[in-house]
Amino acid sequence: MAKELLKGNVAAAEAALRGGCDFFAGYPITPSTETLEYLSHRMPELGMKERFIQSENEIAAINMVMGAASAGARAMTASSGPGISLKAEGMSYAAHYSIPFVLLNVQRWGTGLGSLKSGQADYFRECKGGGHGDYHNIVYAPFNIQEMVDDMYEAWDVAEKYRVGVTMFSEAVLGQMMEAVEMPPFKKREKELDWGVDGTGTKGMKYPTGDGWDYVEFELEKYNRIIDEMQRWEFYNVEDADYIFTAVGLPARACLDVIAKLRARGEKVGMLRPKIIWPFPFLGFEELHRVNPHVKGFISVEMNDMGQMVDDVALAAKKAGFNVPVYCYPCGGGVPQVKAIIAKYQDILDGVLKEKY
Amino acid sequence: MTIIKKIPDKLGQHALCAGCGHGIVIRLIQEVLQELGQADNQIAVVGVGCICTATSALKVDRFQAAHGRACATAEGIKRVRPNVVVYTYQGDGDAYTIGIAESLNAAYRNENITMISINNTNFGMTGGQMSWTTLPGQKTETSVNGRDCELTGLPFHFPEMVANSQGFHVAYAARGTVNDVKSINQTKRMIRNAFEAQLNGEGFSVVEVLTACPTNWHMTPQQCQERISTSVESEYPVGEFKKRG
Ligand SMILES: Cc1ncc(C[n+]2csc(CCOP(=O)(O)OP(=O)(O)O)c2C)c(N)n1
Ligand code: SF4
Numbered sequence: 397m398a399k400e401l402l403k404g405n406v407a408a409a410e411a412a413l414r415g416g417c418d419f420f421a422g423y424p425i426t427p428s429t430e431t432l433e434y435l436s437h438r439m440p441e442l443g444m445k446e447r448f449i450q451s452e453n454e455i456a457a458i459n460m461v462m463g464a465a466s467a468g469a470r471a472m473t474a475s476s477g478p479g480i481s482l483k484a485e486g487m488s489y490a491a492h493y494s495i496p497f498v499l500l501n502v503q504r505w506g507t508g509l510g511s512l513k514s515g516q517a518d519y520f521r522e523c524k525g526g527g528h529g530d531y532h533n534i535v536y537a538p539f540n541i542q543e544m545v546d547d548m549y550e551a552w553d554v555a556e557k558y559r560v561g562v563t564m565f566s567e568a569v570l571g572q573m574m575e576a577v578e579m580p581p582f583k584k585r586e587k588e589l590d591w592g593v594d595g596t597g598t599k600g601m602k603y604p605t606g607d608g609w610d611y612v613e614f615e616l617e618k619y620n621r622i623i624d625e626m627q628r629w630e631f632y633n634v635e636d637a638d639y640i641f642t643a644v645g646l647p648a649r650a651c652l653d654v655i656a657k658l659r660a661r662g663e664k665v666g667m668l669r670p671k672i673i674w675p676f677p678f679l680g681f682e683e684l685h686r687v688n689p690h691v692k693g694f695i696s697v698e699m700n701d702m703g704q705m706v707d708d709v710a711l712a713a714k715k716a717g718f719n720v721p722v723y724c725y726p727c728g729g730g731v732p733q734v735k736a737i738i739a740k741y742q743d744i745l746d747g748v749l750k751e752k753y
Numbered sequence: 754m755t756i757i758k759k760i761p762d763k764l765g766q767h768a769l770c771a772g773c774g775h776g777i778v779i780r781l782i783q784e785v786l787q788e789l790g791q792a793d794n795q796i797a798v799v800g801v802g803c804i805c806t807a808t809s810a811l812k813v814d815r816f817q818a819a820h821g822r823a824c825a826t827a828e829g830i831k832r833v834r835p836n837v838v839v840y841t842y843q844g845d846g847d848a849y850t851i852g853i854a855e856s857l858n859a860a861y862r863n864e865n866i867t868m869i870s871i872n873n874t875n876f877g878m879t880g881g882q883m884s885w886t887t888l889p890g891q892k893t894e895t896s897v898n899g900r901d902c903e904l905t906g907l908p909f910h911f912p913e914m915v916a917n918s919q920g921f922h923v924a925y926a927a928r929g930t931v932n933d934v935k936s937i938n939q940t941k942r943m944i945r946n947a948f949e950a951q952l953n954g955e956g957f958s959v960v961e962v963l964t965a966c967p968t969n970w971h972m973t974p975q976q977c978q979e980r981i982s983t984s985v986e987s988e989y990p991v992g993e994f995k996k997r998g
Binding site: 419449460467485489593 | 763793796815816818826827832833834838855858
């Protein structure tokens with residue numbers, strides 16, 4: 397099929413439909429709004445007029461999504477910053493009932509109203525829970541629009557396999573920019589769900605009720621399977637690297653340029669790019685240790701103010717057997733500049749930038 | 754004449770306080786749905802409140818919604834299962850206080866769902882705090898000197914609001930009580946109307962039911978009956994505010 401030039405938010409929406417998405421509820425918020433706008437006319441075009449709701453707020457949207465998913469739909473909502481905060485309670489409920497759904501977070505920078513700069517400050521929230529209680533969504537962190545399309549296309553198959561929420565960790569620039577992408581064909585769920593509400597009372601929501609150990613075991617079994625089966629990462633020039641950058645999304649693209657520039661100067665640098673950030677690719681670090689145990693340090697490049705993913709990088713490095721410093725360059729809001737990353741790298745070599753762990 | 758006591762097929766046991774009005778309403782819902790041939794074609798979206806101690810009384814497809822969000826969840830379900838009877842069952846705190854946005858917006862969009870709300874003029878589940886439906890001067894755990902409407906607003910009238918405000922075009926809005934045989938039968942007719950409206954695709958229907966909360970009112974069931982037929986009903990008139998077209 398021919399490639400089309402599409403905006404990230406639109407490509408994500410179309411890929412969701414191709415992947416079987418047949419319910420959407422959301423409320424406008426920049427920089428995610430194009431997804432809502434696109435689906436508002438695309439779903440009617442596909443005969444799904446009633447399956448699109450511009451909701452009164454984000455709280456209602458996530459609760460609509462939960463209802464729709466429980467009734468058998470492949471349901472999605474999309475938002476950013478404050479809007480996702482409003483969805484936190486609903487996401488916790490969805491986790492409690494093991495409701496599969498997809499959440500697209502097109503991140504902006506900052507706390508409060510934040511700003512429209514691209515951001516990755518929601519790493520903790522998306523990867524560590526966000527709502528109350530113990531739970532996780534599977535969190536995809538694509539670094540170009542094609543990868544986001546492919547991730548979105550797979551999202552409900554994975555969500556339904558484990559009965560878990562899936563979060564697309566997008567960001568303002570990825571949502572707003574355009575790239576040539578190839579859209580996959582429309583597909584439907586392969587076999588009927590064996591749970592859910594259809595009015596007959598024959599299936600039901602099927603999760604252990606109460607607060608006993610059977611619930612805990614149900615949860616652990618599910619999340620442990622996900623941890624075993626869903627770790628994904630990519631290596632770039634790691635075999636002989638002294639320093640390994642770790643980054644996701646747009647900062648990872650900046651790091652690719654950084655690597656090319658530094659390699660041209662004879663500096664041995666590489667990158668480990670997590671493609672899914674929960675579960676975090678601990679196995680990737682173990683493989684890296686087998687391939688190259690001589691790494692001298694890790695540098696986590698992130699679009700936030702204090703560094704968040706760096707905590708997981710440090711834990712994964714330690715668990716893999718690396719006993720080396722872990723540095724962080726949190727660049728604030730906006731995609732980091734290649735020369736700024738190179739300057740930080742130089743600071744590390746010069747002993748000016750101290751390790752975080 | 755022999756009187757046969759018929760228990761609806763989908764009715765189970767509950768753990769509500771003695772004299773609580775919730776149980777009667779749950780039974781009425783199941784009687785009506787069975788009579789309409791919809792016993793095996795219903796999804797109950799229940800709010801958070803004392804109904805949580807009675808969900809086992811609803812042996813049907815059920816979704817325990819987040820506090821206040823039942824209407825939103827019900828909308829999501831109904832859009833996917835348009836041929837199933839989808840209704841919310843919520844206390845007044847759930848439906849009108851924390852859930853004011855979701856409830857009004859569902860009514861505003863005239864979603865084809867039914868809302869059954871239980872108005873016992875307080876938050877029963879959490880021990881009897883003030884709700885938006887608490888009567889002026891009523892003593893609750895958070896209005897120990899009686900509700901001060903200057904500071905806390907006036908009693909909230911959802912059925913009247915959605916029936917008569919410009920911009921709303923709901924199918925059916927009514928308020929009943931379950932204080933005696935006559936009012937129980939009247940409320941049952943209201944519930945039937947509400948579900949029939951949904952089955953005909955007429956849009957949003959709501960039946961609010963005034964019920965007793967002997968535990969938090971600190972009254973005997975008889976005293977509760979008396980209170981409902983006097984002060985509660987004089988604030989909240991029983992009747993149909995929006996009749997079916
Ligand atoms: C977000 C949230 N806030 C608060 C609560 C605590 N809570 C549970 S039930 C309830 C009030 C219920 O009152 P009402 O809806 O009137 O129902 P009733 O118990 O009187 O039947 C509250 C405040 C909660 N479960 N969730
Ligand atoms: S506390 Fe009140 S509303 Fe709750 S079960 Fe008891 S009587 Fe009913």
